[in-house]
Amino acid sequence: MKLNERSVAHYATCDSPADHTGFLRKRVERHHHHGTSYQRRWFVLKGNLLFYFEERESREPMGLVVLEGCTVELCEAAEEFAFAIRFDDAGARAYVLVADGQAAMEAWVKALSRASFDYMRLVVRELEKQLEEACKSLAACRKSPRRSSSSGRKRHLSNPALQPLQEKPTTLENGYSTWSSGGCVTGGATSPDHDGGQTKPPPLPPRRRSAASSATGSPSPGLSPAMLESPVPPETICFSKLHNWYGQEIAVLRREWQERQKRGHP
Amino acid sequence: MRYNERELLSLARQPAEKAAEIRMSVPKKGNVLKKRLVKLVVNFLFYFRTDEAEPIGALLLEHCKITKEEENVFSISFIEEPERKYCFECATEEQCQEWVEALKRASYEFLRRSLIFYRNEIQKMTGKDPLEQYGISEEARFQLGAHRE
Numbered sequence: 001m002k003l004n005e006r007s008v009a010h011y012a013t014c015d016s017p018a019d020h021t022g023f024l025r026k027r028v029e030r031h032h033h034h035g036t037s038y039q040r041r042w043f044v045l046k047g048n049l050l051f052y053f054e055e056r057e058s059r060e061p062m063g064l065v066v067l068e069g070c071t072v073e074l075c076e077a078a079e080e081f082a083f084a085i086r087f088d089d090a091g092a093r094a095y096v097l098v099a100d101g102q103a104a105m106e107a108w109v110k111a112l113s114r115a116s117f118d119y120m121r122l123v124v125r126e127l128e129k130q131l132e133e134a135c136k137s138l139a140a141c142r143k144s145p146r147r148s149s150s151s152g153r154k155r156h157l158s159n160p161a162l163q164p165l166q167e168k169p170t171t172l173e174n175g176y177s178t179w180s181s182g183g184c185v186t187g188g189a190t191s192p193d194h195d196g197g198q199t200k201p202p203p204l205p206p207r208r209r210s211a212a213s214s215a216t217g218s219p220s221p222g223l224s225p226a227m228l229e230s231p232v233p234p235e236t237i238c239f240s241k242l243h244n245w246y247g248q249e250i251a252v253l254r255r256e257w258q259e260r261q262k263r264g265h266p
Numbered sequence: 267m268r269y270n271e272r273e274l275l276s277l278a279r280q281p282a283e284k285a286a287e288i289r290m291s292v293p294k295k296g297n298v299l300k301k302r303l304v305k306l307v308v309n310f311l312f313y314f315r316t317d318e319a320e321p322i323g324a325l326l327l328e329h330c331k332i333t334k335e336e337e338n339v340f341s342i343s344f345i346e347e348p349e350r351k352y353c354f355e356c357a358t359e360e361q362c363q364e365w366v367e368a369l370k371r372a373s374y375e376f377l378r379r380s381l382i383f384y385r386n387e388i389q390k391m392t393g394k395d396p397l398e399q400y401g402i403s404e405e406a407r408f409q410l411g412a413h414r415e
Contacts, residue, residue: 001275002323007267007344011328016345016375019407027415047328047374047407062336063268068277068308114405117308120377123408127384127396134391 012044012051012061020045020111023103027077027096038079038098039124048117050085065095074105074115081105085112278305278312278321285370286361287316292323293350304354309374311342325352332369340366381408 019125042056048068050063065085077085077096083105085095099105284306289299290313303314305321309328312321329345340362341351356362370376385408388396397403 001321003274004323004325004344007329007346008269008326009267010344010346011326014329016329021317039357047378049326061267065270066273066277069273069280085301087270087273087276092270092272092276099286111406112404114407117374117377120374120381120407123402124377124381124384127381127388131384131388131391134388138391209299237364 008049008064009060012049012064013059016046018044018046019115022108023056024052024108024238025098025099027098029093036078043097045111045115048115048120050112050115067112067115068117070116072109074109083109120154127226274310274324277307277310277361278314278324279319280307282363283372286356286365288357288361288365289355291353293352297353299353299355306368308371309372311372312370317396327369327372328375332366334362334366338362340369342369358414378407 004103013092021042021044024043025040028037028039030037041052041054041062042058044051044053044061048066050065050067052063052065053060054062058129067085070087072083072085075082075094075096077084077098081099081101081104083097083099085097087094088091097108098163099108282305286304287301288304290302290304291297291299301316302322303316305312305314309326311325311327312326313323314321325342327342331343331345331348333341333343333351335341336352338356338359338361340356341342341353343349343351354362354365356365385396390396395403397405397408402408
């Protein structure tokens with residue numbers, strides 16, 4: 001079976017941060033069982049992929065272990081600090097690895113046992129639910145009038161970073177309660193352009209930033225602040241949230257037009 | 267580069283997030299479109315000859331770019347070799363859009379960014395770190411920090 005090896009190797013060696021790295025001794029599987037021997041390799045864990053290199057400075061990985069459908073367990077090898085990656089598939093070989101010490105072993109076992117895509121997906125789904133619940137309860141709290149503002153509904157959807165000069169910037173709490181009134185996704189208040197908004201054009205809405213890059217997981221360092229305003233959660237659970245999220249942009253624009261109109265007609 | 271092919275083949279047999287018969291071409295001379303069974307499982311896209319049980323190939327979907335090309339067509343290319351494209355011709359425009367959306371979200375890195383995003387949002391709204399109850403707040407993979415983009 002072919003694999004896009006060049007790209008995989010590139011992913012292994014590019015400077016996107018790894019989840020865990022270190023030297024481990026890897027048991028060498030010999031056909032004739034002439035005792036067991038181990039070879040020290042440099043291991044790099046990225047996502048659900050465990051790469052190993054002949055040396056730390058090697059430019060290409062020597063091998064890859066895809067970590068789906070596996071368990072990681074301490075093992076009763078002759079070696080101290082040994083653990084094994086075993087696959088559900090009965091006939092599959094296990095990868096026996098030996099760490100330098102207790103702490104290193106524990107760290108690797110922890111990192112590897114949570115490395116699968118499935119696990120990540122589980123946690124994301126759980127957080128999605130929690131966020132939805134948090135939104136709902138926050139929205140329920142907001143039914144009782146707390147703010148003195150009279151600008152009504154439009155204010156709820158405006159990006160705090162784009163407030164015109166005459167208004168005080170909304171507090172973090174305020175900003176987030178406005179977000180949650182309809183949709184509860186976005187990170188507008190953390191935008192670095194929060195300067196009153198008049199001196200430069202409003203920042204591109206988060207989704208455009210990520211749509212423009214449209215590369216999954218591209219490691220450009222400048223993407224960091226945008227990450228917080230990252231694309232609306234992919235499997236956006238309900239249309240109303242998606243609708244509100246997209247609607248923010250319209251509401252902001254509408255508001256700006258209205259402000260401009262007010263100023264343009266003395 | 268060695269890899270655990272056996273496990274990868276086993277993964278290819280798992281229930282897929284998405285699977286369909288799509289005409290596909292690999293980046294080489296001719297770029298001939300051939301009908302394949304294309305199957306998305308976690309962050310791998312497997313492709314099979316339609317009558318075979320074992321995939322002919324797998325694409326790891328990290329650091330890749332999914333591009334909507336002309337009607338019904340999308341392509342996958344990888345960051346370090348943007349001109350080398352795997353092309354997919356779907357039966358309908360709708361199917362094409364669905365695959366583009368699904369593939370854009372298929373990477374582990376995308377999942378990680380979503381997680382960090384949710385974690386951050388929940389923390390801001392509730393003042394609590396949602397990962398604490400699972401005892402995983404300190405895990406490197408969940409950090410929004412200097413060491414992670």
